[in-house]
């Protein structure tokens with residue numbers, strides 16, 4: 001990673017942006033912006049910021065916020081750092097099951113992250129006493145609401161750790177600008193049967209704030 005340019009952190013909503021800003025404690029190497037909910041808003045917002053800033057303004061893009069955690073991979077209140085970002089619903093249903101765009105021959109639903117940075121951040125978060133999983137983070141336009149869909153996703157995507165709605169959009173914009181990307185998620189709810197009352201958004205935002213503080217240490 002080049003040492004020039006800032007780090008752009010994109011969150012979906014204002015409460016996530018504010019949690020990240022609190023954790024970063026005014027560190028001027030970072031800029032944090034609200035992208036909107038879902039992969040399309042996230043991609044358009046990120047691409048616009050990067051294009052308006054011009055080449056060299058940023059050196060890394062991070063998608064950050066709350067997320068659903070997959071059973072036995074990421075508990076509520078814990079953190080997930082992506083080792084890959086996957087558009088899990090980008091493809092087609094067929095009589096043989098779901099076929100991703102990769103299988104259909106229309107590009108790829110997988111964007112690789114800066115793995116060295118992802119591993120460094122995971123180790124630093126764990127060393128700070130924050131429960132953290134390194135694994136695939138899925139992007140979906142629809143929040144999973146049943147045990148069947150959750151099981152289908154984990155069967156199809158080995159090691160799936162978390163699902164959210166923006167990562168692939170942010171990552172696609174970063175890739176187009178030639179920039180490395182990372183996704184950092186704080187788990188607010190289990191992925192599965194819909195129970196909105198069980199979402200622990202306040203706890204997740206506190207974890208996101210703590211993780212953002214550690215993020216400062218791993219950026220050279």
Ligand SMILES: O=C(O)c1cccc(C(=O)CC[C@H]2O[C@@H](n3cnc4c(=O)[nH]cnc43)[C@H](O)[C@@H]2O)c1
Pocket residue numbers: 012013036037038065066067068069140142143144163164165166188189190191196
């Ligand atoms: O309760 C709802 O119906 C509902 C529908 C759409 C969005 C929301 C949010 O509150 C989303 C905010 C934000 O949180 C991320 N998130 C958190 N948990 C999950 C999840 O289990 N699956 C997917 N995304 C999740 C997401 O990135 C949104 O931006 C509520």
